[in-house]
Amino acid sequence: MARAKGQAGKAVVWVLLGLLILGLAGFGATSFSGSLRAVGEVGDTEITVNAYARAVQQDLRTVQEQTGQALTFAQAQALGLDRAVLQRLVSTAAMDNEAARIGLSAGDAAIRDRILDMPAFRGIDGSFDREAYEFALQNARLSVTEFETDVRREVARRLLQGGVAGAVTMPPAGVDPVLTWLAEQRSFSSATITEAQLPEPLPAPTDAELRAFHQAEAARFTLPEARTITWAALLPENVMADVFIPEDRLREAYERRISEFVRPERRLVERLVFPSQAEAEAARARLDAGEADFNALVEGRGLSLLDVDMGDVTAAEIGRGGDAVFALAEPGVVGPVESDLGPALFRVNAILAPVETPFEDVAPMLLEEASADAARRLVADRREDLDDLLAGGATLEELAETEGLTLGAMDWRPGDSEGMAAYEAFRTAAAAVTAEDFPELMELEDGGLFALRLDGTVPPALQPFEEVEASVREAFVADRLARALRAEADRLAGRLSEGMTMAGLGLTVRPGAAVTRDERMPELPAGAVAAAFGMDLGEVRVVADDAGQVAILRLDAILPPDRTVPETAQLADVIGQELSRSLAEDVLTAFVRALEAEAGIRLDQQAINSVNAQFN
Numbered sequence: 001m002a003r004a005k006g007q008a009g010k011a012v013v014w015v016l017l018g019l020l021i022l023g024l025a026g027f028g029a030t031s032f033s034g035s036l037r038a039v040g041e042v043g044d045t046e047i048t049v050n051a052y053a054r055a056v057q058q059d060l061r062t063v064q065e066q067t068g069q070a071l072t073f074a075q076a077q078a079l080g081l082d083r084a085v086l087q088r089l090v091s092t093a094a095m096d097n098e099a100a101r102i103g104l105s106a107g108d109a110a111i112r113d114r115i116l117d118m119p120a121f122r123g124i125d126g127s128f129d130r131e132a133y134e135f136a137l138q139n140a141r142l143s144v145t146e147f148e149t150d151v152r153r154e155v156a157r158r159l160l161q162g163g164v165a166g167a168v169t170m171p172p173a174g175v176d177p178v179l180t181w182l183a184e185q186r187s188f189s190s191a192t193i194t195e196a197q198l199p200e201p202l203p204a205p206t207d208a209e210l211r212a213f214h215q216a217e218a219a220r221f222t223l224p225e226a227r228t229i230t231w232a233a234l235l236p237e238n239v240m241a242d243v244f245i246p247e248d249r250l251r252e253a254y255e256r257r258i259s260e261f262v263r264p265e266r267r268l269v270e271r272l273v274f275p276s277q278a279e280a281e282a283a284r285a286r287l288d289a290g291e292a293d294f295n296a297l298v299e300g301r302g303l304s305l306l307d308v309d310m311g312d313v314t315a316a317e318i319g320r321g322g323d324a325v326f327a328l329a330e331p332g333v334v335g336p337v338e339s340d341l342g343p344a345l346f347r348v349n350a351i352l353a354p355v356e357t358p359f360e361d362v363a364p365m366l367l368e369e370a371s372a373d374a375a376r377r378l379v380a381d382r383r384e385d386l387d388d389l390l391a392g393g394a395t396l397e398e399l400a401e402t403e404g405l406t407l408g409a410m411d412w413r414p415g416d417s418e419g420m421a422a423y424e425a426f427r428t429a430a431a432a433v434t435a436e437d438f439p440e441l442m443e444l445e446d447g448g449l450f451a452l453r454l455d456g457t458v459p460p461a462l463q464p465f466e467e468v469e470a471s472v473r474e475a476f477v478a479d480r481l482a483r484a485l486r487a488e489a490d491r492l493a494g495r496l497s498e499g500m501t502m503a504g505l506g507l508t509v510r511p512g513a514a515v516t517r518d519e520r521m522p523e524l525p526a527g528a529v530a531a532a533f534g535m536d537l538g539e540v541r542v543v544a545d546d547a548g549q550v551a552i553l554r555l556d557a558i559l560p561p562d563r564t565v566p567e568t569a570q571l572a573d574v575i576g577q578e579l580s581r582s583l584a585e586d587v588l589t590a591f592v593r594a595l596e597a598e599a600g601i602r603l604d605q606q607a608i609n610s611v612n613a614q615f616n
Contacts, residue, residue, distance in 0.1 A: 039607045040090070043097035043599030047089045053611050055085045060615075073615035082612060086603070092157065094595040099156040106155035114151055165588040170579035178575050183561035183568050185514035186532045190524055191507035193489045193550045195481060202484060205476050213476045214465045220475060221468050226411035226458035229430050231420055232396040232439075234382065234405050235448035236375035243374045250366045254359045261357040266312045268350040269325060270305065272298055273341045280336035280343035287333060287345070294333055294347045312352055321346060376447035383449060387441050396439055396453055411458050426450060478548055485550040489542040493552050496540045502554070514559050525549040 038046040059081055064071050076082065099105070115121065116128045120136065123129035137147050195202070205213075214221060254261065272294070274280035283300075286292045292300070298308055315322035321339040325346045328334055335345040382403075389399060400407035412421060412430045420426045423444045429452055439451040465472065492505055502509045515521070517533045525545035535541055535555040544550045561568050 036607045036610055038604065039086070039611065040093075040601065040603035042090055042093035042596060042601050043101070045093045045097035045100065045599075047086075047093050049607060049611055052085065052089060052608070053614070055089060056082060056611070056615065059085055073612070076615075077612075082608075086608070090596060090601055091592045094592055094599060095157045095160055096153050097599050098595050099153070099160050104156050104160055106152050106159065110155055111148055111152050114155055115148070161588060164591050165584035168580060168584040168587050170576055170583050174579055174583075175572060175576045178579065179561050179568075179572050181517070182575070183516060183571055184533075185516055185559040186512075186529075186535075186555060187514045187557040187559065188512040188532045188535075189502060189554045189556055190510045190512060190528065191502050191552050192510070192524070193485050193492070193507075193552065195485070197507075198484055198488055202477075202480060205473060205480070210469065210472050210476055211465055213479075214468070214472045217475065218462050221472065222460050222462045224413050225460050226413045227430060227433075228409070228455040228458060229412050229433070229452050230396055230407070230409045230455055231426070231450055231452040232399045232405040232407050233420065233444075233448055233450035234379055234386070234403075235444070236372060236379055236446060238404070238406060239375050239378045240371060242378060243371045245367055245370045245374065247363075250363055250370065251359060253366050253370060254362065261355070261359075261362060263355040264314050265326070265354045266314055266352040267325060267348050268312050268352070269310045269318065270294070270298075270308045270347045270349065271310055271318075271321075271339060271341075271344050272301065272303070272308050272347075273339060273344045274301075274336070275342070277336065277343045280345060284333075284336055284345060294345070297345070312350075318346075379447055379449055383441060386449065390439055390441060390451060396451060399451070409455075420450070423448075423450075426452070482544065482548045482550070485548070486542065486544050489544070489550045489552055493540050493542050496552065496554065502552070507552070512556065514557070524551050528553060 036049050038048050039052045040047045056076075060071060060073070060076055063076070063079075063081070073082075115133075121128055121133045123132060134144060137144055272283075274283060283292075283297050287294065287297065295305065298305060310318065315326045318325055319340040321335070321337045321344060324334050324337045325348060328348050328351075331348045331350060333345055333347045336343045337346070338344075339346075386399065386403065386405075389403070394402075396405075397407060399405045408420060410416075410419065410421070412427075414431065417427070421430070423446075425442060425444050429442055429450075433452060433454045435454050435456075437454065439453050441449050441451050444450060492507070495505055496502065510523070515529055515532075517529060519529055521528055525543045526547070526549075527545060528543045528551060531541055531543045532553055532555055535553070537555055537558055540552065540554050542550065542552055561572070563569050563572060
């Protein structure tokens with residue numbers, strides 16, 4: 001037994017060391033030997049062949065992990081991965097070169113702290129493991145000196161970056177326009193124009209008007225191209241007659257799911273535990289005296305209601321104290337009583353009566369479920385034979401005649417969802433099938449099987465007026481009403497601009513609350529709020545939408561952001577932080593580009609090509 005435990009422990013250690021090696025893949029898992037040493041220089045700082053190879057390898061692995069697909073180096077080059085890696089290494093070398101030029105370096109203590117803080121070098125107990133550290137570096141083909149030199153450069157770069165961009169902040173002049181855009185409010189009055197406000201009722205459309213509208217708006221009443229589809233299907237309902245479920249199987253299913261049908265009494269319970277009986281009794285005394293409610297007692301223990309919530313439980317699930325809790329005849333507080341965790345007060349928030357559903361009541365449901373499941377299995381059992389028949393050249397008609405499949409045909413258009421088109425799998429297949437495709441068996445959402453064939457297409461066609469007269473009438477009336485409402489709104493808006501008031505024109509005025517530009521007002525036409533933010537103070541404007549809603553707006557006030565409101569102040573802080581971060585990145589990028597230009601970049605394309613060739 002001791003030997004077995006020792007072997008198991010060694011196995012765990014080797015697994016952990018393996019993970020450490022994988023974690024260091026980006027540091028040195030790839031090594032190139034020979035006369036090539038560097039792929040380039042920035043100033044006096046080299047970009048080594050190994051550094052470039054490791055970075056490419058690490059980026060390839062990252063892309064593959066993110067996409068879940070293997071990526072060839074040729075594909076990576078087409079995406080520009082190699083060029084992005086090289087640019088990143090050039091920028092890093094430029095900062096390393098500048099840090100060396102100005103004598104910026106990190107002390108040994110900082111390097112030690114950085115390495116000790118790396119999770120990859122922690123042992124099972126969470127502390128730094130020197131042997132694992134050296135072993136991992138050895139397998140990553142890095143010496144301790146090389147690795148610690150890289151870490152020293154990294155820390156120095158961070159110091160340099162912090163010195164350049166750490167104190168960059170966006171001035172208020174940059175924050176204010178964004179805050180104004182997001183938090184500025186507009187207050188406007190509005191009046192909706194309805195058919196009742198038209199000067200005269202709209203006349204009923206004539207037959208000639210409807211026919212003219214049908215021709216003028218032909219696109220509205222034209223059926224899109226249809227695909228003529230022949231299909232054959234084997235559905236679970238087609239084999240239901242072959243399914244027999246004996247009662248004993250239903251009773252077995254009932255017993256397996258007994259917890260769904262027979263549930264003992266349960267209670268919604270919260271448990272507040274105290275360190276001692278005396279403290280629990282003192283809390284109960286405060287509760288009884290009305291000095292505190294249960295919620296206050298919970299807060300006094302430094303807890304939240306979520307911490308004390310036990311959910312809906314049985315007496316057995318409560319454990320000690322369960323009998324006392326279930327002795328309550330109605331919701332309330334009981335205790336202090338001894339619980340599994342110590343003296344406690346229990347609050348019962350609700351009593352859930354026991355549920356006992358007899359087998360006879362659920363037998364029809366169980367039979368339906370079992371029959372459907374059995375039918376799906378019968379269908380699935382026939383799939384291989386049907387596949388073989390289709391592969392052998394059988395037509396859909398032959399499958400229907402010899403195998404009992406249901407045969408059907410339809411002119412299917414996008415948007416159709418009746419009959420077989422109610423299945424998403426069928427709609428997807430109908431949209432994708434071509435005349436050159438041979439029928440193949442596919443599965444429906446309910447376990448059924450189907451195959452289909454494209455027989456041809458039906459070109460778009462204008463539906464005869466007599467078939468769509470009701471739709472034409474509805475569209476005509478809606479269009480004419482929308483035009484009439486817009487014309488009346490324009491007329492009234494002109495009167496308002498002349499000095500009349502909305503109330504004076506007999507309009508029902510809706511005073512506007514202050515709104516921001518991202519708020520929605522469903523009682524007004526879509527786009528009303530956006531329109532208000534494009535208006536000048538006192539301006540009157542008519543807005544309408546495709547749904548036929550028409551309204552008149554008058555801008556009453558422009559309210560700048562109020563920084564005294566906590567939410568607005570918080571938003572300003574967030575905007576400032578985000579803009580400062582973005583500005584700092586831009587400053588750092590400009591600084592690095594200046595370093596590159598000043599130090600000079602020299603790239604060895606032959607060396608780069610040599611490394612790239614190793615990945616092909």
